Amino acid sequence: MRRDDLVILRPEGMYCPRGDFYIDPWRGVDCAVLTHGHADHARSGSVRYHAAESGLGLLQHRLGASAHIVGHGYGETFVLGDARVSLHSAGHILGSSQVRIEVDGEVWVVTGDFKRDADPTCTPFDVVRCDTLITEATFGLPCYRWPAMHEVVDEVLDWWDQCAREHVPAVMFCYALGKAQRLLAELAERVDRTVFLHGAMTPLVERYRDANIRMLPGEPVGDSKRARDFSGELILAPPSAAGSPWMRRFNSASTAFASGWMQIRGNRRRRGYDRGFVVSDHSDWPGLIRTVEESGARRVLATHGSTDSLVRYLNDRGVVAAALKTEFGGDDS
Amino acid sequence: MRAFAALYARLDQSTGTSDKVAALVDYFQAAPADDAAWAVHWLTGGRIKRLVRANDLRQWLIDVSALPDWLIDDTYAHVGDLAETITLLTQRHPTAAQPELSLAGFVAHELLPLAKLPPDAQGAIVQGWWRTFADRERFVVNKLLTGGLRVGVSRLLVVQALARLSGQAGDLISHRLSGDFQPTAQAFQQLVAPGEVAIDADKPYPFFLASPLEQAPESLGPAGDWLAEWKWDGIRAQLIVRDGVRLWSRGEERLDGRFPEIERAAAALPNGHVLDGEILGWEGDAPLPFSRLQKRIGRLKPGARTLAECPVVFMAYDLIEAAGKDLRQQPLRERRERLEGLLDGATLRLSRPVDGADWSGLQIARNNARELGVEGLILKRWNSAYATGRRRGDWWKWKIAPLTIDAVLIYAQAGHGRRSNLYTDYTFALWQGDELVPVAKAYSGLNDEEIAKLDRWIRAHTLERFGPVRSVQAFHVFELAFEGVNRSSRHKSGIAVRFPRILRWRTDKPFHEADRLETLAKLAQ
Numbered sequence: 001m002r003r004d005d006l007v008i009l010r011p012e013g014m015y016c017p018r019g020d021f022y023i024d025p026w027r028g029v030d031c032a033v034l035t036h037g038h039a040d041h042a043r044s045g046s047v048r049y050h051a052a053e054s055g056l057g058l059l060q061h062r063l064g065a066s067a068h069i070v071g072h073g074y075g076e077t078f079v080l081g082d083a084r085v086s087l088h089s090a091g092h093i094l095g096s097s098q099v100r101i102e103v104d105g106e107v108w109v110v111t112g113d114f115k116r117d118a119d120p121t122c123t124p125f126d127v128v129r130c131d132t133l134i135t136e137a138t139f140g141l142p143c144y145r146w147p148a149m150h151e152v153v154d155e156v157l158d159w160w161d162q163c164a165r166e167h168v169p170a171v172m173f174c175y176a177l178g179k180a181q182r183l184l185a186e187l188a189e190r191v192d193r194t195v196f197l198h199g200a201m202t203p204l205v206e207r208y209r210d211a212n213i214r215m216l217p218g219e220p221v222g223d224s225k226r227a228r229d230f231s232g233e234l235i236l237a238p239p240s241a242a243g244s245p246w247m248r249r250f251n252s253a254s255t256a257f258a259s260g261w262m263q264i265r266g267n268r269r270r271r272g273y274d275r276g277f278v279v280s281d282h283s284d285w286p287g288l289i290r291t292v293e294e295s296g297a298r299r300v301l302a303t304h305g306s307t308d309s310l311v312r313y314l315n316d317r318g319v320v321a322a323a324l325k326t327e328f329g330g331d332d333s
Numbered sequence: 334m335r336a337f338a339a340l341y342a343r344l345d346q347s348t349g350t351s352d353k354v355a356a357l358v359d360y361f362q363a364a365p366a367d368d369a370a371w372a373v374h375w376l377t378g379g380r381i382k383r384l385v386r387a388n389d390l391r392q393w394l395i396d397v398s399a400l401p402d403w404l405i406d407d408t409y410a411h412v413g414d415l416a417e418t419i420t421l422l423t424q425r426h427p428t429a430a431q432p433e434l435s436l437a438g439f440v441a442h443e444l445l446p447l448a449k450l451p452p453d454a455q456g457a458i459v460q461g462w463w464r465t466f467a468d469r470e471r472f473v474v475n476k477l478l479t480g481g482l483r484v485g486v487s488r489l490l491v492v493q494a495l496a497r498l499s500g501q502a503g504d505l506i507s508h509r510l511s512g513d514f515q516p517t518a519q520a521f522q523q524l525v526a527p528g529e530v531a532i533d534a535d536k537p538y539p540f541f542l543a544s545p546l547e548q549a550p551e552s553l554g555p556a557g558d559w560l561a562e563w564k565w566d567g568i569r570a571q572l573i574v575r576d577g578v579r580l581w582s583r584g585e586e587r588l589d590g591r592f593p594e595i596e597r598a599a600a601a602l603p604n605g606h607v608l609d610g611e612i613l614g615w616e617g618d619a620p621l622p623f624s625r626l627q628k629r630i631g632r633l634k635p636g637a638r639t640l641a642e643c644p645v646v647f648m649a650y651d652l653i654e655a656a657g658k659d660l661r662q663q664p665l666r667e668r669r670e671r672l673e674g675l676l677d678g679a680t681l682r683l684s685r686p687v688d689g690a691d692w693s694g695l696q697i698a699r700n701n702a703r704e705l706g707v708e709g710l711i712l713k714r715w716n717s718a719y720a721t722g723r724r725r726g727d728w729w730k731w732k733i734a735p736l737t738i739d740a741v742l743i744y745a746q747a748g749h750g751r752r753s754n755l756y757t758d759y760t761f762a763l764w765q766g767d768e769l770v771p772v773a774k775a776y777s778g779l780n781d782e783e784i785a786k787l788d789r790w791i792r793a794h795t796l797e798r799f800g801p802v803r804s805v806q807a808f809h810v811f812e813l814a815f816e817g818v819n820r821s822s823r824h825k826s827g828i829a830v831r832f833p834r835i836l837r838w839r840t841d842k843p844f845h846e847a848d849r850l851e852t853l854a855k856l857a858q
């Protein structure tokens with residue numbers, strides 16, 4: 001870190017001294033700008049929050065109705081201390097933003113979590129030019145290159161059909177916020193069937209419906225009779241439900257996990273899922289490199305996961321890069 | 334090629350054994366015999382000799398991917414499998430443009446001829462495959478280029494699938510498949526042919542393996558129904574005397590030439606006899622530690638000095654064939670009676686029954702096992718047949734409790750295969766003065782949750798990195814179990830432990846209270 005950096009690390013999180021605010025702090029502060037509603041980014045306990053308008057419903061759900069959140073449209077500038085701040089679409093989940101900070105003509109962008117691939121549940125990633133880019137690097141190795149979503153949806157539908165033929169339930173584990181809704185929306189473009197949802201997902205799916213996102217109809221598993229046969233049905237559940245007593249309802253189910261980590265065979269085998277589908281709400285390697293290039297940044301700081309290789313690769317290519325040790329990651333890959 | 338790649342993907346995706354067997358049956362049913370033969374060869378652990386050097390593969394990958402070498406290495410360390418790394422870093426195609434190829438044809442006409450080409454020519458061909466093969470096929474091709482093709486399918490599952498396909502008994506298929514199977518159409522047809530097919534004189538019978546005894550021995554009924562033997566700690570082997578002598582290990586490897594004293598003694602046996610037993614290092618009246626025997630395994634033609642340093646005997650357990658007749662269905666009591674009369678008592682010895690009038694008598698005998706250099710008792714029902722594989726019920730291993738020690742975690746390394754991006758390979762140390770000296774590496778024993786927790790801790794408490802290895806703060810203590818301790822000049826600690834594994838995570842124990850090296854040294858033989 002340098003003395004005149006617009007964003008520095010403090011025990012509470014990423015801090016902008018000139019604007020006296022934090023970005024996605026992991027402890028309670030006076031003023032927090034939030035990139036999106038995942039648990040590792042949106043933590044309760046701060047006095048005042050700023051976030052994208054389109055994500056307000058989700059954040060209010062996560063932080064509680066009493067949390068004081070100021071909504072901003074994408075691209076709209078607001079002033080905090082000496083800083084001019086604006087939020088820009090990150091394409092990660094509904095209402096996710098990058099944070100642009102400008103002080104005395106110098107521009108920093110904090111991407112938050114982002115992806116470059118199209119997603120029917122949120123607005124696409126917006127390229128924002130900057131001097132310094134703070135990027136996530138959850139999948140910061142070149143083995144992570146996402147397949148086209150329509151190919152993955154083909155595989156999911158094949159698996160669902162196969163489960164129907166074999167009269168077993170198809171239980172898909174995926175993160176309850178973002179991934180579940182994206183799957184429901186992608187599937188809605190191909191089929192018209194009801195999908196069963198774990199109780200942890202239903203309120204979040206409702207927030208997406210409030211935002212007019214078109215998704216397959218979902219029915220809470222809990223509304224079904226005890227003895228209901230789920231053979232041939234698709235059930236979405238958070239990964240924490242795997243191996244829990246809740247799973248007993250789905251005897252002999254075929255299980256799958258939808259995540260970017262499923263790109264690597266060993267990850268799927270180690271977790272013991274029957275199938276792994278490569279669906280990520282984070283950028284893949286080509287997306288990270290492209291984003292750094294398009295931002296025009298001369299300096300890059302990387303957060304989340306495997307930053308070492310990305311940092312070295314960028315330095316080799318003449319971009320000044322370093323890792324930033326944050327407490328993000330782990331919940332939503 | 335595509336069908337085989339699809340089988341591989343299907344096996345890789347199924348977690349249940351019945352799914353796997355069904356996938357195998359479907360494949361074997363549809364595949365031409367020569368393709369099926371290669372599938373059997375690879376799925377039962379067969380390999381082809383290395384065709385290209387791993388280093389050349391890496392260089393070709395650097396060329397086609399346009400990535401720096403260190404980034405290829407980082408990615409490989411993360412993925413944990415070279416074939417998969419190559420597949421992920423080369424051009425992706427979910428489906429193939431080119432027509433279906435015969436697996437056997439590809440192997441014979443394209444893959445195996447690589448061995449005779451200079452590296453440049455090899456590179457051009459391999460890079461061509463990387464451009465044209467669809468993802469699944471490219472993965473299988475890369476697996477073949479880098480070594481084996483194991484995919485969580487045991488030999489037993491392949492046998493079950495072939496048995497179901499052919500309507501033959503599993504034991505028969507298993508016997509036909511034992512020894513070295515040549516991947517030809519004819520060999521596959523013989524494998525699944527109806528009725529008797531003359532079995533190659535070289536072939537061993539499938540070994541019968543004892544299962545671990547987890548219940549109280551009293552549950553087995555009267556002790557008098559059981560033969561108790563020492564569980565000798567050597568190389569389980571089959572001695573075949575059929576117009577010459579062959580020696581096969583339990584891993585179905587030919588040991589011929591490695592133990593000439595056994596072969597010499599066996600030459601005196603009558604023709605058409607097959608013995609099951611254990612090769613042991615032996616001196617005077619007692620077995621030598623396994624570490625001494627280990628040095629002989631690699632010596633194809635041991636010299637006089639090696640022979641003198643570790644003389645061996647064949648400790649015979651069973652007689653599987655006599656005068657060309659298969660005895661496996663006869664009761665053990667009869668097989669043993671015939672066995673006794675064959676042995677010279679010097680190089681070919683009988684594994685004698687351990688005396689004990691009842692279970693408590695045997696319990697007392699078992700308590701002496703460690704002093705005798707054995708691992709416990711084997712219990713065999715006197716009227717049992719010689720079955721195949723690890724069939725529970727008639728043969729049990731009743732091992733002594735392992736030795737244990739509390740050691741401190743000091744290094745961690747990422748695992749391979751399914752644990753490739755977690756730190757799962759641990760090195761443990763004991764105290765010597767106020768220094769921690771590494772004594773054992775262990776990979777297994779923690780559950781997935783503990784592994785994940787420890788992985789996070791390791792990443793957050795790394796002191797130094799040496800390539801893939803991280804040294805971590807001395808903090809966590811683990812109880813390790815192992816089967817034996819030997820003195821060793823090759824280890825810094827002066828001690829080598831056998832089969833170390835993690836018994837439990839001693840979260841209750843501070844690291845400075847871990848055991849001392851002297852404690853372990855006292856246990857050494």
Ligand SMILES: [Zn+2]
Nearest residue numbers: 036038113332
């Ligand atoms: Zn996120």
Ligand SMILES: [Zn+2]
Nearest residue numbers: 040113328329
């Ligand atoms: Zn995140």
